Amino acid sequence: MVEHERIQPAVAGEAQTNRAETCMDRDQKRGRTKPLSAAPLPSTASGDDHRLRAILRQSPLIVYTLDRNGIVTMMEGHDIEPDLLNTKDIIGRSLDDLSGIFDIPDLQALMEKVLNGENTRTVIQIGEQYYEAQSTPLRGLNGIEGVIGIAYDVSSWKKETDALQDARLTNRDILEDIEDGYYEIDLKGNYTLVNSALARILGCSKADLLNGKPVSFRSFTDDVTAEAAERAFDHVQRTGKPIRAFESKVVRADGSITYIELSISARRDEREKLVGFRGIVRDVTDRKAVEEALAQRMVLLSVLQQVDNELNHALEVEKVLKVALNAAVILSNAETGFIGLIKDNTVIVVRAAGTGEERVYSANLPTGAGITGRAMRLRQPQRVIDVSVDPDYINDIPDTQAEIAIPLITHDKLLGVINLETSHPEQFTEAIFEHVQMLTSRVAPAIENARLYELSQEQLGAMRELEQLKTDMIRIASHDLRSPLGIILGYLDILSFDLEPVLTEEQRGYVDAIRRAGERIQRMSTEILSLERVNALRNQPRAPVSLNELVLKTIVEHRDEARQKDINLITQLDTTPMEVMADATSLPEAIANLVGNAIKYTLPGGFVTVRLAREGKDSALFEVIDTGVGIREESQTRLFEPFYRVKSEETAKIDGTGLGLYLVKRIVEQHGGTLRFSSVYGEGSKFGFTMPLGQPQGESQK
Ligand code: ADP
Numbered sequence: 001m002v003e004h005e006r007i008q009p010a011v012a013g014e015a016q017t018n019r020a021e022t023c024m025d026r027d028q029k030r031g032r033t034k035p036l037s038a039a040p041l042p043s044t045a046s047g048d049d050h051r052l053r054a055i056l057r058q059s060p061l062i063v064y065t066l067d068r069n070g071i072v073t074m075m076e077g078h079d080i081e082p083d084l085l086n087t088k089d090i091i092g093r094s095l096d097d098l099s100g101i102f103d104i105p106d107l108q109a110l111m112e113k114v115l116n117g118e119n120t121r122t123v124i125q126i127g128e129q130y131y132e133a134q135s136t137p138l139r140g141l142n143g144i145e146g147v148i149g150i151a152y153d154v155s156s157w158k159k160e161t162d163a164l165q166d167a168r169l170t171n172r173d174i175l176e177d178i179e180d181g182y183y184e185i186d187l188k189g190n191y192t193l194v195n196s197a198l199a200r201i202l203g204c205s206k207a208d209l210l211n212g213k214p215v216s217f218r219s220f221t222d223d224v225t226a227e228a229a230e231r232a233f234d235h236v237q238r239t240g241k242p243i244r245a246f247e248s249k250v251v252r253a254d255g256s257i258t259y260i261e262l263s264i265s266a267r268r269d270e271r272e273k274l275v276g277f278r279g280i281v282r283d284v285t286d287r288k289a290v291e292e293a294l295a296q297r298m299v300l301l302s303v304l305q306q307v308d309n310e311l312n313h314a315l316e317v318e319k320v321l322k323v324a325l326n327a328a329v330i331l332s333n334a335e336t337g338f339i340g341l342i343k344d345n346t347v348i349v350v351r352a353a354g355t356g357e358e359r360v361y362s363a364n365l366p367t368g369a370g371i372t373g374r375a376m377r378l379r380q381p382q383r384v385i386d387v388s389v390d391p392d393y394i395n396d397i398p399d400t401q402a403e404i405a406i407p408l409i410t411h412d413k414l415l416g417v418i419n420l421e422t423s424h425p426e427q428f429t430e431a432i433f434e435h436v437q438m439l440t441s442r443v444a445p446a447i448e449n450a451r452l453y454e455l456s457q458e459q460l461g462a463m464r465e466l467e468q469l470k471t472d473m474i475r476i477a478s479h480d481l482r483s484p485l486g487i488i489l490g491y492l493d494i495l496s497f498d499l500e501p502v503l504t505e506e507q508r509g510y511v512d513a514i515r516r517a518g519e520r521i522q523r524m525s526t527e528i529l530s531l532e533r534v535n536a537l538r539n540q541p542r543a544p545v546s547l548n549e550l551v552l553k554t555i556v557e558h559r560d561e562a563r564q565k566d567i568n569l570i571t572q573l574d575t576t577p578m579e580v581m582a583d584a585t586s587l588p589e590a591i592a593n594l595v596g597n598a599i600k601y602t603l604p605g606g607f608v609t610v611r612l613a614r615e616g617k618d619s620a621l622f623e624v625i626d627t628g629v630g631i632r633e634e635s636q637t638r639l640f641e642p643f644y645r646v647k648s649e650e651t652a653k654i655d656g657t658g659l660g661l662y663l664v665k666r667i668v669e670q671h672g673g674t675l676r677f678s679s680v681y682g683e684g685s686k687f688g689f690t691m692p693l694g695q696p697q698g699e700s701q702k
Contacts, residue, residue: 062131065138066147070095070111073146102126110135114147123154130158181260181281183209184267187237192276201260201283203252220250233277236264247284259288293431300435303327307439311446315453321351324418324443329353331435332404333427334420336397339408340372341416341447347372350416370394372417375405379414381440382406383433385425399423406437410444418443478529481521489518520655527659530589531642534663537583537670545582547620547691548573551612554591558599566604572611578620580691582671590667593660594624594687600654601685602628615690623676623688630681639677640665664689 053076056063062077071094090098095107103125104110110120119136135149175182181198185191191209199206202220221229225248232246242265250258263279310323321339329337336354340347374392375382382405387393393403402425408415418440422428496503496511503511555571562569580587598608606627615621629650631639638644643658645651664687668675673691 060152062151064133064147064149064151066095066111068115068144068146070107072098104133111147115144117144123158124151128155129153130155181262181283182278183262183281184276184278186276187274193278198281201258201281202250203254203256203258220252221248222251225249232264236266236277237274240266242266242279258283258285260284296431296435300331300438303331304438304442307442311442314446315450317447317450317454320443320446320450324439324446325351325353327439328418328420328436331439332420332432333422333424334404335399335422335424337418337420339416339418341408342376342414347376347416354421370396370405371403372405372419375407376414376417379407379409381433381437383428383430385428397421401425402428404428404433404436406440408440408444408447410448413448415444415447474528474532478525478532481525485518485521485525489515489522492518516655520657523655524657524659527657527663530586530663531659531666534586534666534670537586537667540583542581543584544579545584545587547578547580547612547622548575550588550591551610551622554588554595555610557592558595561596562599562608565599565602567599567602568605568607569599570607570609572609572613574613576614578612578614578693580620580671580693583667586667587671590664590689591622593664594622597660597687598624598626598628598685600656601651602626606684611688618693619690620693621676621688621690623686625684625686627684630683630685631679632681636677636679640675661687 056077059077062075064072064076065074067073071092072090073092075090095102095104095111099107104122110122113120114135114137117137119134121132121134124131124133130153131151132154133149133151135147137144138146138148140146175193175195178195179197181201182193182195183191183198184193190212194206194209196206199209202209229246229248232243235241236243242263244263245261246264247259247261250260252258260281261284262281264277265279266274267276267278269275304327307323307327311320314320314323325337325339328334334354336352338349338352340349342348369392371382371384371387371390371392371394382403384390384393384403385401387395387400387403390403400421401423402421404418404420406418408417418436420428420436492511492515496508496515499507499511551573555569559569595608595610602608607625608627609623609625611621611623611625613621613623629648631646632648635646639646640661642662644662645656645658665675668689668691671691673689676688676690677686679685
C-alpha cells in the first residue's frame, strides 16, 4: 500500500510546497536570495508526468534537479534509505543543509563544475548505501539554470571493490611481511608476482625477477635440479595436485649456495583454466646444514661402530691396518692415505690406499720428515689446508692440496702415523679432522693389542713345544722307567737272596744302597703318575666316599710304620657319618700323604694325632697334628710348590721327592676343599683340610 500512497501527486505536491517554504525561509536567513524555482519537469498535473514518476519510483534510478544554489528542486524515483529520508522530504532543501544525510565530497567544486558546463560523476554515501550520481548542466532559456542528474544504487559494487581493494592491500602486506618467499608464475615460467623475501632468498631484486632477468628455474640451479623442478611443475599441471615441498639447490648470482624448499600449486582463472603456478619458497639452508652435519655424524657413528666391531675381533696387525685405513679414507673422503709404523727409527709404510699405492707401499720415511714427521715429533695431529705454504711439506703426490697427519699413540707410546691427502681442501673440515682423530684413538690400541697378540702367539708356540717336551719327559719318567726299574729291583731281590750266604758286610751295604735308590726312583715315578692323574681329575666321575672309613683305613695302614718308628699314633675320630663326593683313587692318596709325612718328620717317641670332625653343618675337617721337627717360617711359603723340599739338618737323611704336598694341595682343591696348615719349628706341625660334604662345588683355590 505504500506504493499506492506514493502515487498520490497532490499530497506529494502539497507536502513538497510546505516544506519548500520552510527551507526557503531558512535559506533566506542564511542570505540566499534566489527564490525556489519551479520544478523544471513538465507540469505535475499531466498524465505523462504521473506515469513517468510512477515508472521512476519502480526503477532503481533516482532523477534529481538542483537550482544554481544547490536547492533540490526535484527528486523522484527509488527511495533513498527509506528509514532515513523519503525523496519527497528533500525537495526544497539545499544540499548543504542535507550534508548530514548526503555525504558528497567536494560538493562546492562539483556544483561549480556542472554550472560551468561540465558533466560530473561522483559516488555519494547516504547512510549505509552508496549511489553513483551523474550530474549534467540543466540548460534553460537563460543558460545553465541548475543541475540535472541521475543516481543509482552502487552499494554492492562499491562494497565488493572496496573489499577487493582491501584484500589486495592486505595480501600484499602479508606477502611483504612474511619471512618466506612467495611466487606466482605464468605457464611460460615468467614471474607475475613475487615478494621481497623471494628476491632475498634467490639473491636478486624483485624487479629482476619480474622483468624476467633470471628467466626460469634454470638460471638458479644446476641442470639436474632444474629438470627435477620442471618435472614437478609438469606433475602439478597434469594432476592438478599441489606439491608441498620440493627441495632444490640454488646458486645465487654471487655464487653462494642456498637450499630452498618450495610448494607448487596450480593457479587458475575464474573459468578454472590453468594460468600458472604459485607457492611458498622457504630458505632451508640452515636446516640443510644441520641435516648434513647429522648425516655426517651418522656416517661417523656407523663407521666407528663398524670399526669397533672389526677391531675387537681383529687379532692380526695386518687386518687392523686394513680396517683402520679403509675407515679413515671413508670418513675423510681422502684420495690417498697411508699408515706408517715405526720400526728401528724408521717409519715403514705398512699400508697405503688410493692412487700411487704401488709406489708408496714399500716406501720408508725418514723419521721426522714432512708433515707426518712433524705430527710424530710433536705428538700432535696436523691438518694443513694448503700444503704449498707449509715449509715441512714434501711434495710426493702431485695433486695434493690438503693433508691430515695423526700420530698413533697408545699408553704414551708412539707407534706411527696415519696420513690422508686430498686435492679438494674443502673436504678436510675441522669436523672431519676430529672424526679421524676419534678413529685413530681406537686404532692405536688395536694395533698394539694385535702386535701383543701376535707376540704371545709366537711365545705360545714356544711354550707348546716345551709343554710337549715335559709331557714326553713325564711319560718317560712314569711309564718307560717303571718296567726296567721293576726288572732291576726284582733281580736284585733274587740275587741278594741267592748270594746272601756269601756276601760280605760291605757288599750287603752296596746291595741295600742299590735297592734304596731303586725304590726312590719308583716312588718318584709313582708320584709323577699321580700328578698326571690329578691334573686330569677335573673330568673324572665322582662317587660318594665315606671319610670315616677312609681315615680309619689309612690309620690302619700306617700303624706298623708308626710302631716301627716308635711314634704314638693317636686318633680322634668323630663317628657322625661324613660323606664327600670324591675321586676314589686320589683322595685316599692325599690323606695317606699327610699321615705318612707326619710319621716321617716326627722323631721317635713323638706323637701323631689324626683327627676327623664335622665343621659346621656342611663340612668335614681332617687334621694330622705331629710333635715333629716343624718347619722354619721362611720355608713355609714354598711348601706346596712341586719338588720343593726343606733343606735342614733334621730332614737331610729323610728320603722324599718334594711332590707330596703339591699333590695334596691339588687333590684337595679339586674336591672343593681348603688346605689348613700351621707349623712351629722344633715343636711340630699341623696339616689338614676342610671339605664340603655331599656334592662338591668345584675348586675353591687354584
Ligand atoms: P717329601 O717327599 O719331601 O716329603 P712333601 O711335598 O711331602 O715332599 O713335603 C715337602 C717338604 O715339607 C718336605 O721335604 C719336608 O721338609 C716338609 N714337611 C712335610 N710334612 C712335614 C711335617 N709333617 N713336618 C715337618 N716338615 C714337613
